[in-house]
Amino acid sequence: VLHGSALESQSVRAGSDLGPGVWLFQSPLWQTNCLLAVLGSDALLCDPSLTPQEIVALRTQVESLRPSSEHMLITHSDYDHTCGIPFFPTATVVAGEATAAAVADGSAARKLEAGAREWQLAWPWSLRVDPTVAAGATLTLGGFLVSTIEAPGHVDDGLAYLLHEQGVLVAGDYLSPISYPWLFGPLHEAIGTCERLLDLLARAPVRWVVPGHGQALSSSDAQRVGEQDLAYLRQLESRVSDALSAGASPGEVLLRAYSVEPPRPATPDFEAYGLRSWNAQRVAEQLREAAPG
Numbered sequence: 001v002l003h004g005s006a007l008e009s010q011s012v013r014a015g016s017d018l019g020p021g022v023w024l025f026q027s028p029l030w031q032t033n034c035l036l037a038v039l040g041s042d043a044l045l046c047d048p049s050l051t052p053q054e055i056v057a058l059r060t061q062v063e064s065l066r067p068s069s070e071h072m073l074i075t076h077s078d079y080d081h082t083c084g085i086p087f088f089p090t091a092t093v094v095a096g097e098a099t100a101a102a103v104a105d106g107s108a109a110r111k112l113e114a115g116a117r118e119w120q121l122a123w124p125w126s127l128r129v130d131p132t133v134a135a136g137a138t139l140t141l142g143g144f145l146v147s148t149i150e151a152p153g154h155v156d157d158g159l160a161y162l163l164h165e166q167g168v169l170v171a172g173d174y175l176s177p178i179s180y181p182w183l184f185g186p187l188h189e190a191i192g193t194c195e196r197l198l199d200l201l202a203r204a205p206v207r208w209v210v211p212g213h214g215q216a217l218s219s220s221d222a223q224r225v226g227e228q229d230l231a232y233l234r235q236l237e238s239r240v241s242d243a244l245s246a247g248a249s250p251g252e253v254l255l256r257a258y259s260v261e262p263p264r265p266a267t268p269d270f271e272a273y274g275l276r277s278w279n280a281q282r283v284a285e286q287l288r289e290a291a292p293g
């Protein structure tokens with residue numbers, strides 16, 4: 001039995017009000033965000049998280065609303081984003097096809113299980129996705145009008161969601177003001193996701209961007225973060241490509257990749273995992289494999 005984590009003893013925070021019917025709940029660990037939106041008698045959650053205690057408190061809040069419909073958006077298969085699913089057995093869980101595949105083949109549950117050991121938190125591991133949705137779709141979920149944006153690159157799966165009437169973009173693990181891109185998926189996909197999110201922010205009226213981690217941002221602040229992230233990712237790409245085409249050794253390629261300055265400091269709970277070094281190794285590896293010959 002896993003219990004007794006120091007995380008569990010931290011007090012549950014009240015949601016911050018983002019304006020009509022939208023509340024942001026943030027866990028101290030990685031400043032992980034979850035969103036609750038209410039419209040009439042319809043409730044919509046996104047990535048409910050993080051500790052069981054926090055999730056149960058959120059559930060109590062949702063139950064007190066007695067919603068006539070309850071939907072849950074999941075951005076991607078990492079455990080800090082899927083851990084709330086089992087706590088809401090009556091919610092309709094919506095995720096992208098690749099995320100649903102990671103749930104179906106057990107890889108999302110294995111990540112959750114590893115996270116449960118790492119933090120000694122007792123999450124149930126019974127994940128599910130109800131309807132899968134395509135990227136670039138617009139859906140009606142209860143009274144909510146939601147568009148999906150393809151968002152892989154941080155990991156191999158991912159969707160961002162635009163809540164039209166609320167003017168809220170839920171970005172998944174991109175556009176974070178307290179961290180920077182962390183590459184478990186392909187670099188070119190992370191670049192593509194950054195470009196798509198920036199493109200959306202340039203043309204859609206968005207009041208709030210809610211990243212997976214860190215405070216909610218105005219559209220212009222999020223665009224600034226996104227442009228910095230994109231410059232970092234492109235610089236990783238160009239320095240490694242240049243080194244590879246100059247015939248540099250694997251060690252030299254790694255040092256060239258590591259020499260790219262991250263766009264901002266990450267909080268210690270991210271930096272402890274060595275993002276800068278991880279990204280340098282991943283990009284050096286990925287581009288070497290992709291290089292001709």
Ligand SMILES: [Zn+2]
Nearest residue numbers: 078080173212
């Ligand atoms: Zn995350």
